[in-house]
Amino acid sequence: MKKHAAALPAWEKQIEFFHRSNRQIYRNPRLLAGTYVLTFLQLTALFLVPYCIFRAFDIGRASVLRMLCYQAFVTMVSSLFPLPGSAGAAETSFYSFFSSFFTPETIKSADLLWRVISYYLVLLVCAPFSKIGKKLEAERG
Structure with a gap:
């Protein structure tokens, strides 16, 4: 249980980083569109x-x-x-x-x-x- 409690701050930090990044990308439509296009190209190449x-x-x-x-x-x-x-x-x-x-x-x-x-x-x-x-x-x- 102590290991889990010690790991909790690191998890919270990562979740906060993810949340901030999500907000940032959705505030910038150009960045969001670019991300969608690059992901589409990446998956198409892989597929x-x-x-x-x-x-x-x-x-x-x-x-x-x-x-x-x-x-x-x-x-x-x-x-x-x-x-x-x-x-x-x-x-x-x-x-x-x-x-x-x-x-x-x-x-x-x-x-x-x-x-x-x-x-x-x-x-x-x-x-x-x-x-x-x-x-x-x-x-x-």
């Missing part, structure tokens, strides 16, 4: 990864929209499991949803490649920005 892998394997033709929707379902299913990186759930849901697009010989490779691109590559690309953000935050005090 296009399975389609790009499918095309790279040169298996045939498939509907981009259908694959985007399937990837949205994979993301939703993966979000239901509170594991780091949705370990296991993401791969299983990808396999289940996309096995209708890929051949039995290529689905496992596609699953592995999708995970490397959509999770591990994102971690590697974003890590420097996280470090820069922490450095800037420390400088601001």
